[in-house]
Structures are given as C-alpha cells and as structure tokens.
Amino acid sequence: MGWKYSSIIVKDFNNTNYQETLRKLGFKGLVKTTSKTHYESLVPAANEVYITTYNNHLIINLLDFPSQLLAPYAPPFEQKLISVFPTSEIAINVMSIGNIAWGIGLIQSGTTVRLIAVNEQNERIVSFGEHLEHEKPFLKDAIVWDGKVQYRQGEFVFNERAMIDFGMDFYARYLGTPLEDAVDFNSFHMMDGYTFTSVDVDLRPESAVDKLENKLSDFENFKPWWKFW
Numbered sequence: 001m002g003w004k005y006s007s008i009i010v011k012d013f014n015n016t017n018y019q020e021t022l023r024k025l026g027f028k029g030l031v032k033t034t035s036k037t038h039y040e041s042l043v044p045a046a047n048e049v050y051i052t053t054y055n056n057h058l059i060i061n062l063l064d065f066p067s068q069l070l071a072p073y074a075p076p077f078e079q080k081l082i083s084v085f086p087t088s089e090i091a092i093n094v095m096s097i098g099n100i101a102w103g104i105g106l107i108q109s110g111t112t113v114r115l116i117a118v119n120e121q122n123e124r125i126v127s128f129g130e131h132l133e134h135e136k137p138f139l140k141d142a143i144v145w146d147g148k149v150q151y152r153q154g155e156f157v158f159n160e161r162a163m164i165d166f167g168m169d170f171y172a173r174y175l176g177t178p179l180e181d182a183v184d185f186n187s188f189h190m191m192d193g194y195t196f197t198s199v200d201v202d203l204r205p206e207s208a209v210d211k212l213e214n215k216l217s218d219f220e221n222f223k224p225w226w227k228f229w
Helices: 018-024 077-084 133-139 162-175 181-190 206-210
Strands: 005-010 047-055 057-062 089-097 100-108 111-119 123-127 144-145 148-150 189-193
Touching: 018 047, 018 189, 077 100, 089 162, 100 123, 100 162, 133 162
Parallel strands: none
Antiparallel strands: 005 057, 005 089, 047 057, 047 189, 089 100, 100 111, 111 123, 144 148
C-alpha cells in the first residue's frame, strides 16, 4: 500500500504560533527544522512533528500519538488534546502505521463520538460510536461476518482500495476533497517542521481520565444501520 499517514486535525483553529501550540500540547525541547510539503511530511521520524493550518484547520503530522488516540481507552495524550482544545472538533486519521491498517477518530467538545481501527490482519481493534456520513457509502454493501460489520468494495471485503478510500474520504471533511485528490495541498502546501526531545502529558483529574473508559463497542450486539430487526 503506497499511502501512509499519521495525522491530527483541529477544526477551526487559526493560531499560527505553532511553537506555542506544541508547547501547550506538552512537546519539550522543540527545535525548528526545515519545512516540507504535506506529502513529504506524512510520516515523520519518531522525534519529529510537522504542523500547519489549512482552510482554518490545524493539521499536525506526527508518529505514534495518533495511533494511541485510536485505543479503546483514554490515553494521556488524548486528555492533553482535550485540555488544550476543550470545545473543538479533533480528528485522527492513520493509515499503515504500526499494526494499524487504517483508523479514524472524532472528538467533539471533549467527547469521543467515533473511533474505528482495523489491523493488518483485517481485524477490528476498536469500533465505537455512530457511523459518520462519509462511512455510509462503504456500508451500503457491507456484510456481517462472525458478528462484525465488514466493509466491502465490490466483491472484496476490506480490500486495499476500500481501505485507502475510507481514510482519504475522511480528510475531505477538512480539506474539501479526499486527500488523494488534494494535489495542490499535498504538493505545494508547506508544513513547519520541529524536532522534540519528549512529550509531557501529565494526567488531568481522575474524573476526566475515566470518562472514556468504555469506548469498546459490543460487536456481537451491533445492529447495522440498514437493518431494523
């Protein structure tokens, strides 16, 4: 699979003081490095972060942390994001990073409303919340197999093209077009690059930590949106 990415998007955010934003998120030892196009910065090194604004949305490309946000619990970095952007919509989009074949997440005003991630073995890691609008074209041909909803594209279940389209289409929520079609953004929009030494993610009070403890859905009792029994 050619495409790989690991991104966090904060909707309607136009503060271009990127170092200040990263410091608030807990990044330590920040050093400004070279800028890269969005396509060049999709998969940074472990100690790198790339950041920009586009369509008034904050876009952060970094490794590991977006994948952590797709876990079935509230990791410390999620709590940090919510504390910095308490009323914002926050999107997570991961493709072919570690054991995650693809995954998306959506947080609105501090509440996780959607998580779905699939591993390289085409097994669900997590599925939580209602289907988003961009998921519905994939659901029209979906099947229930072994108690789980499986997306299809034609006769194939979880084929490579469907996996790519699923993540690409989620980007359209913020770019106005699927990522694969955003040629100008990918090729010409520059991301500011930084290296960092560590990320400090001190936990918030326990009540806030525990509020997302039940993210995992019950696949056996899941009722597809197109069925009424």
